Amino acid sequence: MNHSSLGSRLPGLARRGFIIGTGATALALAAGCGTGGSAPGAKDDGAAGGTPKRGGRLRAAFAGGGANETLDPHSASLFVDAARAKALFDKLADFGADLSPLPRLAARWEPNAALDSWRITLRKAAFHDGRPVTAEDVLYSYRRIADPKQAFRAQAALEPIDLGASRAVNASTVEFKLKRPYAEFPNTLAAFGAYIVPKDADTFDRPVGSGPFSFVSFKPGSSLLVKRNAAYWDGAPHLDELEFVVASEESARVGALLGGQVEYAHELNPATARAHEGQGKITVVRLRNSAMQGFVMKTDRPPFDDKRVRQAFFLIADRKELVDGSLSGAGEIGNDLFGKGSQYYAAGLPQRTQDLKRARALLREAGAEGLKVTLDTAPVATGFIEAAGIFKEQAAKAGVTVDVKVGNKDTYWKDILTSGTFASYRSGPMPIESHVSQRLLTGSPTNATHWRHKDFDELYQQIQSTRDDKQRAALYDRMQRRLHNEGGFLIWGFADWIVATAPKVRGVAKEAPANTLDWARFDKIWLA
Template sequence: MHHPHPGLRRRGFLTAAAATAAAGIGIGIGIAGCSAGTGAGARSGGGTARKGGRLRAAFAGGGAAETLDPHLGNLFADAARAKALFDKLADYGPDLTARPRLAERWEANAGLDRWAVTLREAVFHDGRPVTAEDVLFSYRRIADPKKAFRARASLEPIDLAASRATGPRTVEFRLKRPTAEFPNVLAAFGAYIVPKGTERFDEPVGSGPFRHVSFAPGRSARFRRNDAYWDGPPHLDELEFVVANEESARINALLGGQVDYAHELAPTTARAHEGKGGRIEIVRLRNSAMQGFVMKTDRPPFDDPRVREAFFLIADRDELVKGALSGAGETGNDLFGKGYAHYAAGLPQRRQDLDRARHLLKEAGAGDLKVTLDTSPVAAGFTEAAGIFRDQAAKAGVTVEVRVGNKDSYWKDILDHGTFASYRSGAMPIESHISQRLLSDSTTNATHWRRKDFDELYRRLQSTKDAAERAGLYERMQRRLYSEGGFLVWGFADWIVGTSRRVRGVARDAPANTLDWARFDKVWLA
């Protein structure tokens, strides 16, 4: 397992692009009392944590082009390695609100366009303290327009030229506009802090719980415990990441005792081993991925809200979850972020109503509607869901032609082309989903939802200091999307990992890409 498996090509690409995000923590006040540690509840196993040992974790990799530059990560493997070596100022808790990490506290001015961030006392692996200058250097590096760092868009609200260090451990961030949910900008995917002046990562120096030992791109990476870690040293002596691109390779390595942790397992694998008292344990990370379809709201037939409502009513969500996700998930309600902060949980659960759907289509002059549904094997369950929905639509008199696209270009293709397509998103705050996908100038607006009054509600939300008022605006915006939007959200998939029986401390309620996902500093070997 120290060498790549020949012929294995599947890559575990991250589907969540975390950007400016929604919190509700401490606007206008300090948050020194907030816990910097884990926000997760249940963890696998039990008993007293033991020190020592090496844990081997299998992830899908990126081949010879892999890097330990935390600002370049795109894969789950990249994110897990970066989390082991580096820290962000904040990260997302299980409900996708910001939790302090290197930032000890943050406080906004009255206008919400200046934020003072105080760093905790932490040191890099070479003993240097983490300073405000390191933070500004890292953010300016990410924001370099000549680079293609993923977190660049997330940091867009910050005027980095005007932002400044006001002390060794204090930063004043000046923003381009009021941003009430700024703490989650600090938690953006890939926004890791590196020492000032760093440009090479062949022997990376971070402030994370593990230190670099060795790295062979596309093969393995070995890290050692950082005894000086600000959040307490890890239980493990060593952590090793090994590459196994195919799910079958990961589960076989786990069953064979070659690895202790296997990321991204299939629902069928989970069913075969869960609760059987065998050699492995299955851990389900609930609500990790939204599953649905996008309808382009500016193109026929979906420019008519009656047609969009009809499609909402055609979907049998329970059948889609059972068939496309093998039951490894729960039903959706045409809104993103089930279980996350600010989710409009009080709206009625939509159920299939074919009579009402037929009536709406007839009223819209679309009684004999034919549409093309774009899909691809780019994500698990996509082609299965497309086939299931095609059969459901036929019962309402709608002909759906399923068109399978190129998985290498699928996301780019469906952003601007077609009218109806399969869609998935990983975990991110609901505000990030809105800002990235639902504003008139959003760069990944796959539904082409562009409403000036909706944009204004978003601006009001970001300019509103009172948390209760912001909650009301979130509710209002989601009600609008529920009735008129272009996202048909039929389910939320579990993310599934497997561990050996000797592994303890894996968080069970941490969606993928949140703070407690892949928290190997909190894991131990029994």
Template sequence: MTEESDTHLPFPGLRRRGFLAATGAASLGALALSGCGGPGSDDGKGTGDGRPRRGGRLRAAFAGGGASETLDPHLANLFADVARAKALFDKLADYGADLSAQPRLAEKWQANKTLDRWQVTLRKATFHNGKPVTAQDVLYSYRRIADPTKGFRAKASLEPIDLDASHATGKRSIEFVLKRPTAEFPNILAAFGAYIVPENATAFDEKPIGSGPFRCVSFAPGRSAVFRRYDDYWEGAPHLDEIEFVVANEESARVNALLGGQVEYAHELDPTTARAHEDNGQIEIVRLRNSAMQGFAMKTDRAPFDDKRVRQAFFLIADRKELVDGALSGAGEIGNDLFGKGYEYYADGLPQREQDLGRARALLKQAGAERLKVTLDTSAVAAGFTEAATIFRDQAAKAGVTIDVKTGSKDTYWSDILDSGTLCCYRSGAMPIEAHISQRLLTGSTTNATKWHHKDFDALYQQAQSTPDTKDRAAVYARMQRRLYTDGGFLIWGFADWILGTARKVKGVDRKAPANTLDWARFDKVWLA
């Protein structure tokens, strides 16, 4: 895909960083845009006393996906896609700050005793065309997502549902029939990309109709999208009159636009940028803690990491603070070789692992790996990856381990490292601990980067999913995490902050919600002071 020139635009230099190439760039002024439309909005009046003020347009800069961008919520993949989708559409549930499922369009849910049938009751909500959200809309949306001929993001998450057997039991009630007991069924309702669209909806870029807090005014793929307040939103009308999403692909472009007053919100800033502007008073820096797990994945099915003593030695080689300080510029906190620090079910009672080079050498000697040499795959595909690889190489040398750092292609890194190599840099965004286990640590998991294949571990997961009582289920998850802490394949050394920048007049931005959760990029609760 070729890139068109952007030198004529008021915001030059906007280029996509990531796995999609860009075509086009953002125009921050008025654009003659094609696509969706809606009625005008009334003028809001500020209160003048610090309470939320109604009115105004907020311009938010995100990295985009070029001319191939779409408003189809089931194709949402980039952060920009998700931010637009959650402004226009709703899910039945979404993830709270601790990654537990919180009701949204679903007012309540109730399981049977065997956890394989769930009754879901919808709240009273309407689509932007005034029609109520019904059970048929939900069933249509899920069946569309599950279409085997399509590549919709939430397809794998909906796999436990038998959509042929599931059915409406009323206008606003659904019985979901599951293929197996699933105690964490609400996580399916909150799955990334599981948005509800009107029954029979197929086109989304001309006149997309959702039930979200904003309705579409205009959309130019790779350039800009303008959404207007939906006054009849079930949770209350947004404070803003309008939100404009603009494409700014380079971090420097987003920052310069924020500093120059061309946007009021800039997504995904680097730690060095944050430090430079944190205390100068010109813009606000927002740090969303625990948003991205950072670590190394050891392939447990092949030498040398098929020996758990070698894995345990690597756990002890890592100086986690040095990795956070060096690879993340201090913008994060140390990990303890477990995913989901601060999330629901996290095993926070295990001792914090510290560097112990003497014990690491002893374990390597026991394993016959005193002069171990290993290749560490990395890439510039994610912030801190190449820095972390270099730092860990130097740490390992102190334990007598020689690490050869191999830098791979950004375009193919994630597919390459799933099956090849023995050791690689790895990261993950926020998701429930249950989802991390099911997607990455079961024998049949499709993204099992550590090749962790243990039938007894699989059985524990099924036991957790068959356990109705939350405390009893938490105990099973704790047991699974103790196993991973002892001899798993993920060396999780840190959790990175997700960093945003806003104009000082922007209020109401949630500072506790990790990226990918309900209150991240949630513009219906934001206002301009």
């Protein structure tokens, strides 16, 4: 079979995704595969399906990026980009199911006493051409990402590193000098797009990485074919070949799966999943906590510069109604805090519920009875328009008039950073530390709530200067209690991300949120 034939039969482009890393870029990451090397607690279909079996070609359908697609892992932005990069390359670390960093090419890491210098010891690993992965490759890769002439996504994550002062101690040891203490520096090693490439790599038409699969052929906007890397440091894949094919529309991906043209279909909507689940033709996998859903209130502008108004809006929301109505029930309720299920999440705080009487009282105290606000939204993510309509009805019961304004989907994320006062919001998983540093500090690049408090900034710096995990957890709890009480994020839910496979596919992780190690672990999948 011509490896590009399926891609040509399912042409097109789809840039649907959700926000990760910063609140300004529609991005790509979710679905999960893995048994060996999986994050703690991960389960898979193969647990009851017998011993992994070697052989065969898996065909995976994703929405694509058109004729300008590249295999440069530092340029990845869509789901398909990230999945292909993961097949061909490795990072120093990746995120476990709780968004804590797990070693990958880095065998271990160790900070100095001041937490402003970290030594990374590399494991023995080789690129596809047989050359060992060395400290020089790591420094080259990070300096390439940080090049200000480029616009690579991981630049922001690498900002704390003083790359000029960092050095290769020897072939297997990198010493990273930091600009300030950073107790959670390993989060940077796991950052989206922070892949390690050979030190002479500048073109990627025939990429050489250290990942579980090696390059065979590529047709941008159509398909990529890769083959088993028998020498992979984390164990050779079970599959002989893996083919990524482009199918722009969800209906095309599902049709190809039902018709036997592919064995894996990425990104199903909840209605499609419900229609096919339990029918025996396909297996539906729901990746929990894969997208935070909510609204942002600008805390420096009326009416939300009064924390009593923000507190009233927290109490207006009926979270279950929002999850059921806008996500077709494919998710779980939130508690106005980011990172449910993640390391350091303040799970002990009481679950907030709708209380219209108290909401009305708070609005009266704030002199905001009869309040009218504009809610900015756009069709940029599943459920945005629906959630806005549902919240409008909920707010009316508290005497608040909400005018839903549907904006330009192409500029929406940029627009809501500076414009308006109240807007729909979504984010993929990331460590709570990353959410805070990117969105909640005075100088954060994507501070959509305009939360700017010197004492809060100082608390973040205290956390990053604290070596002890338990002490950091206590400080994070303090931070989240404040955000829960008076922050600008009204987080009403966490959406599932849904993929589907042919019944013969085994080894798909069920408890791996988007953006984690076991997402896109095609090296741990097999065909029964």
